[in-house]
Amino acid sequence: MENMDLKYVMHTYARNYTYFVRGKNATLFDKSGLDYIDFTSGIGVCSVGHGNKKLSKTIEIQSKNLIHTSNLYAIEPQAKLAKKLVKLSGYDMRVFFSNSGAEANECAIKIARKFGNSSNRYEIITLDSSFHGRTITTLKATAQEKMHKFFNPFPDGFVYAKDLDDIRNKITDKTCAVMLELIQGEGGISPLDKHKVQSIAKYLKKKNILLILDEVQSGIYRSGELFASTLYDITPDIITTAKGLGGGVPIGATLSTLKDIFSFGDHGSTFGGNFLSTSAALTTLDILSNLKENHKLDKTIKYFNKKLEKFQKEYCDIFTQKVGIGLMLGLRMKDENTLKTLIHKAHKNRVLILKSGKNTARFLPPLTISKDEINEGFKRLKKSII
Numbered sequence: 001m002e003n004m005d006l007k008y009v010m011h012t013y014a015r016n017y018t019y020f021v022r023g024k025n026a027t028l029f030d031k032s033g034l035d036y037i038d039f040t041s042g043i044g045v046c047s048v049g050h051g052n053k054k055l056s057k058t059i060e061i062q063s064k065n066l067i068h069t070s071n072l073y074a075i076e077p078q079a080k081l082a083k084k085l086v087k088l089s090g091y092d093m094r095v096f097f098s099n100s101g102a103e104a105n106e107c108a109i110k111i112a113r114k115f116g117n118s119s120n121r122y123e124i125i126t127l128d129s130s131f132h133g134r135t136i137t138t139l140k141a142t143a144q145e146k147m148h149k150f151f152n153p154f155p156d157g158f159v160y161a162k163d164l165d166d167i168r169n170k171i172t173d174k175t176c177a178v179m180l181e182l183i184q185g186e187g188g189i190s191p192l193d194k195h196k197v198q199s200i201a202k203y204l205k206k207k208n209i210l211l212i213l214d215e216v217q218s219g220i221y222r223s224g225e226l227f228a229s230t231l232y233d234i235t236p237d238i239i240t241t242a243k244g245l246g247g248g249v250p251i252g253a254t255l256s257t258l259k260d261i262f263s264f265g266d267h268g269s270t271f272g273g274n275f276l277s278t279s280a281a282l283t284t285l286d287i288l289s290n291l292k293e294n295h296k297l298d299k300t301i302k303y304f305n306k307k308l309e310k311f312q313k314e315y316c317d318i319f320t321q322k323v324g325i326g327l328m329l330g331l332r333m334k335d336e337n338t339l340k341t342l343i344h345k346a347h348k349n350r351v352l353i354l355k356s357g358k359n360t361a362r363f364l365p366p367l368t369i370s371k372d373e374i375n376e377g378f379k380r381l382k383k384s385i386i
């Protein structure tokens with residue numbers, strides 16, 4: 001299989017040739033039957049765990065009835081999902097569905113550009129170390145110059161701010177929006193300061209500049225709330241989300257208070273919001289909102305955080321700091337090499353973790369992870385230290 005993969009698939013990923021064949025909640029099994037504790041949930045995607053029976057039942061039934069008809073005809077689960085997202089968010093918004101995080105952000109950028117069009121404003125300010133996607137436009141929105149090498153020319157109109165304080169310096173009479181991750185996912189799991197975010201949100205409102213929150217990673221209860229914006233107590237103009245929304249089925253969503261910004265033909269997607277992805281997302285949201293309502297999610301968050309904190313303190317010579325919110329967590333390490341070794345050893349001991357930024361070990365477990373899986377995962381992590 002490895003040879004076939006290497007021969008026919010483009011080499012864009014530094015793949016690990018472990019052959020996973022099935023999963024149960026936060027546990028993956030390889031083809032020889034060995035179990036792995038999954039603290040990654042496929043990079044924040046498998047929010048309801050692997051092999052979720054409710055989700056697989058929905059996908060089974062929906063795929064037998066209809067997978068896709070195009071957006072030229074009514075799609076009931078799409079309307080239901082939009083209603084559920086809006087109701088659960090508490091915001092007065094409408095939704096556009098796409099297939100990925102980058103596409104959700106593309107839609108947000110188009111909304112911002114159309115909003116600024118009549119006043120000739122088109123600049124969007126993003127933050128240093130941000131990550132907004134891999135398409136040419138969202139890559140340019142990603143304020144990491146090292147990722148831009150080779151791909152010039154890019155669309156104009158993206159301006160980078162060093163930090164929240166620097167945003168005010170970067171605003172011009174061309175600025176139409178500011179796009180932020182409240183918790184930078186790829187940039188080191190760094191939650192932004194709440195008071196600074198509130199202050200900049202207020203300032204932008206006064207200046208008639210849109211606030212876009214990229215919640216592709218932090219959204220869908222990853223922070224403990226449907227959107228991290230609730231924790232920050234702000235009302236953005238646009239929220240984008242994707243990763244955890246479909247429980248593994250590709251889907252992206254852009255929510256906006258500018259409910260009538262687009263006219264027919266301004267935007268669209270062939271696959272976006274089809275029967276399969278929206279019915280899967282509807283079931284995923286059902287499972288997760290129940291988990292939130294019956295306080296199970298809060299308990300899991302508390303337990304995981306306690307274990308992680310204890311682990312950090314026990315090995316404070318290796319882990320300098322615990323960072324993150326909810327189940328979007330990280331441990332800062334001394335340097336890149338120690339992190340690389342840890343991820344490698346952890347994999348050998350059959351617990352999966354991720355990297356974020358240069359030197360942060362990242363934890364994005366399924367939101368349904370059990371106490372036993374958490375305990376087992378940390379036991380294996382400890383073994384990976386010595």
Ligand SMILES: *Cc1c(COP(=O)(O)O)cnc(C)c1O
Pocket residue numbers: 099100101102103105131132133134181185186214215216217218242243
């Ligand atoms: C993953 C991610 C994206 C890109 O999502 P894709 O589905 O890979 O296009 C964008 N923004 C943030 C914050 C992300 O974490």
